[in-house]
Amino acid sequence: MKRALAALVAGALFGVGLAIARMTDPTVVLGFLDIAGHFDPTLAFVMAGAVATTFVAFRVVLRRPNPLLATRFELPPVSPIDRALVVGAAIFGVGWGLAGYCPGPALIAAARGIGSALVFVPAMIAGSLIHRAVAARFAAVDPVALSTE
Amino acid sequence: MNPWIISFLGGVLIGISATALLLFNGRIAGISGIVNGLWRGSGASEWAWRAAFVAGLIGGGATAMRVLGQDTPSPASTPMLIVAGLLVGFGTSLGKGCTSGHGVCGLGRLSKRSLIATLTFMAAAIVTVYVTRHVIGAAS
Numbered sequence: 537m538k539r540a541l542a543a544l545v546a547g548a549l550f551g552v553g554l555a556i557a558r559m560t561d562p563t564v565v566l567g568f569l570d571i572a573g574h575f576d577p578t579l580a581f582v583m584a585g586a587v588a589t590t591f592v593a594f595r596v597v598l599r600r601p602n603p604l605l606a607t608r609f610e611l612p613p614v615s616p617i618d619r620a621l622v623v624g625a626a627i628f629g630v631g632w633g634l635a636g637y638c639p640g641p642a643l644i645a646a647a648r649g650i651g652s653a654l655v656f657v658p659a660m661i662a663g664s665l666i667h668r669a670v671a672a673r674f675a676a677v678d679p680v681a682l683s684t685e
Numbered sequence: 686m687n688p689w690i691i692s693f694l695g696g697v698l699i700g701i702s703a704t705a706l707l708l709f710n711g712r713i714a715g716i717s718g719i720v721n722g723l724w725r726g727s728g729a730s731e732w733a734w735r736a737a738f739v740a741g742l743i744g745g746g747a748t749a750m751r752v753l754g755q756d757t758p759s760p761a762s763t764p765m766l767i768v769a770g771l772l773v774g775f776g777t778s779l780g781k782g783c784t785s786g787h788g789v790c791g792l793g794r795l796s797k798r799s800l801i802a803t804l805t806f807m808a809a810a811i812v813t814v815y816v817t818r819h820v821i822g823a824a825s
Contacts, residue, residue: 539730540737542709547741549702550714550785555749557695558688562759569814581689582696583788589700590793597704603711610711611794612781617801624780625787625802629809631772634817635761638784639777640716642770643739644746645758652759656770663774664721671779 539605551644557582560644562636562652569633631663703790710734715786716742717777780806 558564558578567576602608632638637645637656645653703714712719712734719735750756761769777783780802782791787806791799 537733539710540733543706543712543734543738544741546702546706546709546714547738548745549705549741550699550716550738551742551744551746552749553695553698553702555695555746555753555755556698557692558755559695560746560750561755561757562761563757566760566814569810570818571811572815572819578689578692581692582699583792585693585696585698586700586703586789587696587792589697590703590789591795593700593704594707594790594793597708600708603707603709605709606711608711609707611713612791612796612798615798617798621780621798621802622805624776624778625782625805626776626809627772628776628780628783629806630813631769631774631776632784632806633810633813634772635759635766635769637759637769637773638716639720639773640742640746640783640785642773643716643720643743644750647743647747648750648756650756650758652761652766655763655766656759656773659767659770660774661720663771663776664717664778665724665774666771667775667778668721 542605550640553586554641554644557585559638560641560648562641562645565638565641566633566636569636699785699789700793703785703793706738707790713786713790714738715782715790717783718781718786721778776806 554560559582564576564578567574568579598609635652635656637653639660642653642656642660646657706712706714719738722735723732723739759766773783780787782799782802784806787799787802792803
């Protein structure tokens with residue numbers, strides 16, 4: 537219950553941050569990605585603010601033996617840079633460049649009732665479910681062919 | 686205030702949120718991972734914090750959009766939005782992360798995997814925008 541409450545507050549801060557940073561406006565995001573056109577550097581400032589904060593604050597937090605409401609920190613395991621990571625990131629990047637939506641802002645814009653996000657979000661959920669189905673199928677044949685997580 | 690300073694402060698708020706989730710719950714604030722975990726079926730308390738984070742995200746974000754008067758849609762056509770959504774869903778599931786997980790949290794942790802992922806999706810997105818706006822767009 538306490539963990540859900542902490543997650544609710546963290547989620548709300550994240551959502552408000554994305555809106556203030558104007559990442560919920562796909563034209564701003566596409567303006568940043570359009571380096572050959574009317575380049576809009578907004579996204580670089582957002583990333584700078586976010587990464588500067590996590591860079592310092594994560595270090596302080598991870599000095600603790602454990603989180604406040606859980607038994608241990610669950611960080612992604614150190615794993616090699618594999619094909620799934622690079623191919624997955626490239627596929628995501630193409631989709632991001634086509635629509636100007638990454639997952640968080642898309643969910644928020646859909647909740648706000650923006651038509652383009654209401655089309656994008658079901659397709660995004662379908663895309664991740666398709667990957668899971670494909671990965672499960674490949675895992676049955678070759679466990680290292682595609683990751684299931 | 687300069688709009689870039691406001692964007693920087695929005696980014697700081699995102700960083701504070703990610704820090705809060707790590708400090709309280711010991712979890713990384715990767716939105717695609719949190720959402721995809723909702724239908725992985727890993728127990729009620731696991732589902733509860735993920736659902737709560739998403740509820741806070743869309744509640745807080747949509748309210749802020751309303752207050753700020755944001756209602757700009759994506760310029761992409763409906764078929765393009767469907768293709769884009771499928772690619773974003775598939776790619777973030779395969780590559781295990783999006784802008785928040787790899788970009789904000791992974792870079793903050795100096796993860797080599799996240800650095801490679803972030804450079805890759807940034808490059809792919811820049812090339813995609815270049816092609817759609819300056820190659821195909823210029824031809825039509």
